[in-house]
Amino acid sequence: MEARNHTAVSEFLLLGLTDDPALQPLLFSLFLSMYLVTILGNLLIILAVNSDSHLHTPMYFFLCSLSINDISLSTTITPKMLVNILRQDQSITYMGCLSQVCFVLVFVGMENCLLAVMAYDRYVAICNPLRYTVIMNPCLCVLLLLFSLFLSTVDALLHSLMILRLSFCTDLKIPHFFCELAPIIKLACSDTFIENILIYISFCIFAGVPLSGIIFSYIYIVSSVLKMPSSEGKHKAFSTCGSHLCVVSLFYGTGFGVYVSSSLTDSPRNSAVASVMYTLVPQMLNPFIYSLRNRDMKEAFRKLL
Template identity: 65%
Template sequence: MKSRNQTSVPEFLLLALTDDPEMQPILFSLFLSIYLVTVLGNLLFMLAVTTTSHLQTPMYFFLANLSFTDICISTTTIPKMLVSLQAQNQSITYAGCLTQVYFVLVFCALESVLLLIMAYDRYVAICHPLRYTTIMNPHFCCLLILFSLLNTLVNALLHTLMLLRLSFCTNLEIPYFFCEVVQVVKVACSDTLINNIIIYFGVGIQGAVPFCGIFFSYTKIVSSVLGMPSAGGKYKAFSTCGSHLSVLSLFYGTALGAYFSSTFTRSARETAVTSIMYTVVTPMMNPFIYSLRNRDIKGALRNIIRGIPASQ
């Protein structure tokens, strides 16, 4: 079949979550509720951090950025899915698909890097407590965020621009409910060798490097905590890392699940379910994981709900 240039490609077809018309209103209500909970939960978390004086620390600064990133990930994927469910039309334009690829890459990579920064923050706090305020000063924290954002923006731009060189035939069905770079490359009918090399390189930089950095940080943390003389000190040190470890397990567990599912399974439904886990469920769960185990956050949230100035 003769290929067509990308400028003539009218649209891609995303995976329908269900073929049952009676299930579509239920799924629409479900994912709309998830989106609203995600946005509200993360906004409340950001508000609690920014309006409470004793939460103006590096750890909560990074958590607020993580909440913002979670909102962006959900906003990049869920609204389009809701529109498709409502209209019963799974098509997405070529420009819309590339735009979604770009922002999914930006915010998923940014989440990975933020988790690395937070692991480094816990490493400094536990292993070098006397130097913590000197090392993790506000200027350095802002530079870390800006560098991470710039890095992810450039990486996503490179992948998106490389998609422009591809040609597509008529088989434009993507087995995800959103446009994901690997899946878009798979439906191309031109040579994708360079794209795949860049994808694997990007996964190494944005995924494997943060994961190795997190593993190294926690190796040092565990070694330092085990050397503490008191059981109370060990418990306090580990308790400050518990929420972060839960978020790490949720994010990397679901992301790896989506990768292996798309690689080894032939079921598009299973691939879609795993992709929903790390782009929909994880952003919704993160603020609850940090809030439920943190008395300071719960106190700040209660003050906000009651209308009491959080700084008091």
Template identity: 70%
Template sequence: MEAKYKTSISEFFLLGLKDNLELQPLIFSLFLSMYLVTFLGNLLIILAVSFDSPLHTPMYFFLYSLSLNGICLSTTTVPKMLVNIQTQDHSITPTGCLAQICLVLVFSGLETCLLAAMAYDRYVAICHPLRCAVILNIRMCVSLNLFSLFISITDGLLHSLMMLRLSFCTELRIPHFFCEFAQVIRLACSDTLVDNIIIYIAVCILGGVPAFGIILSYIHIVSSVLRMPSPERKFKAFFICGSHLSVVTLLYGTGFGVYISSAVTDSMQKVVMASVMYSVVPQMVNPFIYILRNRDMRVTLWKLIARIAFLL
């Protein structure tokens, strides 16, 4: 049967786990809780860094940006997902779908770039401690942030514009909770070779290059730490890097898990759940990693909570 093209698309349908009606209340409660924890946890870090001047350092500047990005990424997907589950209306307009694709790509790319910038900050702090303030001044930190944002926005807009040239069939059901770019591309009836090539290039640039930068930074860090004569200094240096390494492992680990699950299983439900976890769990867990492993952050948060309680 010939594929039928649609010249004007009225709406897409986000199926998610639509067939499991008995799980809908549980899924709604789970992702609502995760979203609230993500929002509040990252907001606490943003407020702590904003109001405590001792935390106005490059490390906390990038942590502030990472927390803000985590809120934006979660807000791009989860609220719409919750509304669809609650109302049992799984439709989304083409404009809304395109906007969601663009924003998810922007914030996902920005997250990997920020983690690479944080790795560079750790490298400078441990390998060049006496020049740290000169190398990573406020101008350099802002420049790294703006450059990361520029690369991420360029990637998101490029993919979105490439999607506009595609023709879609009458089958517009997306087996996901949100408009995931790879799933939407599969619905196209026109040739997607160029789009797929751009996807692989973008993954190499926004996934591979930051990962290479992180690995390179930690090779130099480990080499420098092993040359330290004092065991206490070695422990302190590794402890400083522990939070960042945990966040990097979580992000790339869940991403690798999604890739493996899609390659080895035929169950679309398992792939959907793995993809949702990848887009929600790292942003939720990141604040707890930094709060639990960072004494300065814990002290600042207690001061902030005490100040808020006093005002109430």
């Protein structure tokens, strides 16, 4: 195929999840419903926490941050997909695609960091309860949030700049429903060795390090809880961690499923379907997990409604 420089690329084509026109209205209804539920659910979490003074704690501060991040990630992906289905237009501009890649990387990176920070918060609350308010002071909470945002933004900008230096072939069809980093790199005609190395390094930093931190935090949490003399104390300690564990399992479980599916199948469309499971589904279910499993959140919802 004849290669052309990236400056000549005006747009990419997002092939979506299926070519069948009969399924397009169904997909539009499905993803519109998922998007509305995601926005409404996470907004209710934010409103409930802000309206109840009892929830003005580090745990719920990070929960609000996670909800804002989930809304942002869904908004980065879903509206463009819905517009393309509605207009029956698969195109996305070069800069639009690059921007989508950048923002998706920012918010996915933030999701990883926030889940690790929330695990650390639970570790301090259970293993050092008398020093919890001293350690998890407002200044540290804000610094942890800003540091997570800084790391995610630097990583996203680095990948975006690496894409800018690539040249692309005449085939600019992305077998996906949004601009994801890996499918775009596969379209490049120039050497992508450095980009692939950078992806593996970023994966280790933004998936391996937070997940390791979460695992070590819960090892200490379980060890501390088992030493508690009363069963009521054990139940209360585990109940405060249950919602977070469910969210972690959902996010990393679906992400691992995407990795396995892309490794075992040669079909890019199957990988695209699997990507729905970690970019849209956890963000939609997180509010339900926290509201259904958390007594304080239930009470806050009752007051709000």
